[in-house]
Amino acid sequence: MNGGSVLSGYRVLDLTDDKGRLCPRYLADMGAEVIRIEEPGKDSGFHWQDLGKRSITLNIELEPGREILKRLVKTADVLVESHPPGYLEALGLGYSLLSKINPRLVVASVTGFGQSGPYRDYKSSDIVASALGGQLYLSGEPDWPPLKPFGDQSYYLASILAAIGVLLALLRRHTSGRGQHVDVSLQECVAAALDHALVRYFYQGEVAKRQGGLHWNNAFNVFPAKDGYVLLSLFYQWHTLVEWLDSEGMAEDLTDEKWRDRDYRLQHIDHVIDVLGRWAKSHDVAGLVVKGQSMRFPWAEVASIPGLLASPQLEERGFWVEVEDSDKGKKYRFPGAPCSLSRSPWKVGNKAPGTGEHNREIYQELGLSEKEVEALIKEGVI
Amino acid sequence: MTKNKMTTPILKNLRILDFTWVLAGPYATRLLADFGAEVIKIQPLIPQEEDTFSRGYYNTWNRNKLGITLDLNKPQGVALAKKLVEISDAVVENFTPRVMANWGFDYEKLKEIKPDIIMLSLSTMGNSGPWRDYSGFGPTVQAFSGLTHLTAYPGRPPSGLGNAYADHVAALLACLALLGALEYRLKTGQGQYIDVSQVEAMAGLLGDAFVPGEEAVFQGVYRCKGDDRWCAISVFNDDEWLGFKKALGSPPWAEDERFATPSGRIKNKQALDGLVEGWTKKQSAEEVMALLQHQGVAAGAVQDAADLARDSQLKKRGFFVELGGTISDAVPIRLSATPARYNREAPAPGQDNDYVYRKLLGMSQEELAELKGQGVV
The missing domain is CATH 3.40.50.10540 (Crotonobetainyl-coa:carnitine coa-transferase; domain 1)
Incomplete structure (x- = not known):
């Protein structure tokens, strides 16, 4: 029994680049009308972060473009942007001005370092945010350069956090009647998602280092198996684990009394890894994981994308959506909603808009005549 | 108040x-x-x-x-x-x-x-x-x-x-x-x-793994002076490439035709990486970052936990919250009218x-x- 969506009736203006691009998509997933604003004359191509959005073209660096944006702002609940701090102010479109035009407007800004501080005007990128935020140093093998996590993870984290900020601000608006400004820094978002690293530093004075596929506390390791990679825990249910290996004649000396001592195992972790490695290599990934999980070992297939797409679990849960790239005429199986809500569905759209696809409807709705639109196109405003 | x-x-x-x-x-x-x-x-x-x-x-x-x-x-x-x-x-x-x-x-x-x-x-x-x-x-x-x-x-x-x-x-x-x-x-x-x-x-x-695309940015992590010190650098466009060359003191190799366009820099990344690292490894990660940022190029020292704890940007923005003698990370959502509050220890x-x-x-x-x-x- 579903009863409409969370954000139906809300309008969101999307002025982001890749840094914040996923934020308005989440709002679209939850039912908001999201209007992505693109530079005229440029085809931005297919972006999965734009699924479910609408698209118009508008040059806000030209005066008539700014006037149109202000008219749009009057109709909007939320504006999300990721311009360098000060850029919109310089155009007369900063938060203080926009909130005068529409006091109920919530503005979210995603930037490399936030709206304040000595690095405010520095340039950023995903890899730079990962470096300065502390994630990069933790990833990769010890004698190799730090390894960038797959995907623009800092952009995605910041987008989720900005979306949370928007929802918080909208909740407050019900009582206060006013919007507010949400300031999100890529560097901070990365530094707020480091699990053990800051805890160890502040409580133990320890500086966490990277150690490849071996988890930081030596509790897990990635092993090559017969047909792929598998993640095994090294400590859980030690006795059961050794029994299992022993039943296959592969426990080697791990049956010795001394290995029952957790500290001893930690000190000689390399040997534990060697023995488990020989064992893992003689098994299929699926065999290890299915049997291991049935015995409550927190093990996993180190899934490749084809492996993930073939997962019976995700299939059964109806996780996937079919996404269309209309430019290339191609369809992709794509990750669906990250959360299942029983009443107000979270739904990933299956199409991203072409650049300016919704110009006519939206400008018409704003009250611009066909003639005016033509003129604005000619002037490069739309 | x-x-x-x-x-x-x-x-x-x-x-x-x-x-x-x-x-x-x-x-x-x-x-x-x-x-x-x-x-x-x-x-x-x-x-x-x-x-x-x-x-x-x-x-x-x-x-x-x-x-x-x-x-x-x-x-x-x-x-x-x-x-x-x-x-x-x-x-x-x-x-x-x-x-x-x-x-x-x-x-x-x-x-x-x-x-x-x-x-x-x-x-x-x-x-x-x-x-x-x-x-x-x-x-x-x-x-x-x-x-x-x-x-x-x-x-x-x-x-x-x-x-x-x-x-x-x-x-x-x-x-x-x-x-x-x-x-x-x-x-x-x-x-x-x-x-x-x-x-x-x-x-x-x-x-990105489900929708094929191409790498469009020249970027990498480069060894700097010191033990396990690195700097991440991204060059998005030709303007930034000009700034990049300037920051490096306009070395002659940077004028190599192979590196003149974004696609050329990506195609010849291996050769370019070696030359860039020849420059970065002679100075500290923080110096590399400052020199590049001054020319408008995205660059950041690869920071460990100790670096984070003394990072001037994080500090200035109050990222580290002190409660009863313990320190934790703030929630990285800054709301102008109703900011997060930190009242009690666990x-x-x-x-x-x-x-x-x-x-x-x-x-x-x-x-x-x-x-x-x-x-x-």
Whole structure:
């Protein structure tokens, strides 16, 4: 029994680049009308972060473009942007001005370092945010350069956090009647998602280092198996684990009394890894994981994308959506909603808009005549 | 005090019954507590013996929450939890699906106790499907989701991230969903069930792996002076390439035609990487970063935890929160009118028993003493 969506009736203006691009998509997933604003004359191509959005073209660096944006702002609940701090102010479109035009407007800004501080005007990128935020140093093998996590993870984290900020601000608006400004820094978002690293530093004075596929506390390791990679825990249910290996004649000396001592195992972790490695290599990934999980070992297939797409679990849960790239005429199986809500569905759209696809409807709705639109196109405003 | 600081926190009237443990669940409820929710954390009666790290870990992810002891393996404990559900807006948990059901706390049952309750479950695989009972921690989730496999050096085995990143991701997406459910309840008066599979939440951030694209930016991590010191650099366009050359002191090799266009720089990345590193390794990561940033090029020292603790940008923005002599990271959402607030350290076991059981549930001193005697609280 579903009863409409969370954000139906809300309008969101999307002025982001890749840094914040996923934020308005989440709002679209939850039912908001999201209007992505693109530079005229440029085809931005297919972006999965734009699924479910609408698209118009508008040059806000030209005066008539700014006037149109202000008219749009009057109709909007939320504006999300990721311009360098000060850029919109310089155009007369900063938060203080926009909130005068529409006091109920919530503005979210995603930037490399936030709206304040000595690095405010520095340039950023995903890899730079990962470096300065502390994630990069933790990833990769010890004698190799730090390894960038797959995907623009800092952009995605910041987008989720900005979306949370928007929802918080909208909740407050019900009582206060006013919007507010949400300031999100890529560097901070990365530094707020480091699990053990800051805890160890502040409580133990320890500086966490990277150690490849071996988890930081030596509790897990990635092993090559017969047909792929598998993640095994090294400590859980030690006795059961050794029994299992022993039943296959592969426990080697791990049956010795001394290995029952957790500290001893930690000190000689390399040997534990060697023995488990020989064992893992003689098994299929699926065999290890299915049997291991049935015995409550927190093990996993180190899934490749084809492996993930073939997962019976995700299939059964109806996780996937079919996404269309209309430019290339191609369809992709794509990750669906990250959360299942029983009443107000979270739904990933299956199409991203072409650049300016919704110009006519939206400008018409704003009250611009066909003639005016033509003129604005000619002037490069739309 | 400014008027700003006196503003009522956004989630002031939200009461959350918190069954969570480890990282994903507590991180989610911490964010809600930072914005004013009254989070009542259920704690085991006999505190486990803990090392410094575990204590720090608990403190870090449980600030701003209330703590009550409650033994859910006793029927009186379950009865008491039901009374707490009755006065709560949301229940949050991150066990494998069978645990809450075993206590009789699946959503259907909670709904009977409190019709508009919002229940949020975070589990490895979600609350349905053939693998629903799989258990796991951050590394398990990252392996299943594809993230570990995709994070590898070319031609090397999967390396992965080195921290339970997926716990943070799932927690934040769950927060977003929970706030959505609150907005929905405000409109309709109805609660609902939110089922989060951590594997699915993480897989959703691997979009680039499902839609083929091409690398369009010249970037990398370059060795600098010192032991294990590095600087990350990205050059997005030709303007930045000009700045980049300038920062390096306009070396003749930079004029090589192979490097003149963005596609040329990506095509000849290996050769260019070697030349760039020839320059970076002669100076500190911080010098490399400053020189490049002064020319408008994105560059950042690869910072370890000690670097973060003294980072001038983080410091200036108040990223590190001090509470009772402990330090933790702020919630990285800066709201202009209703900022997050940091009022309390993580609760000691049972610290708020009196407030919750006596004031909120209206129990008498005798009743509470009796439950204490029975080992329920």
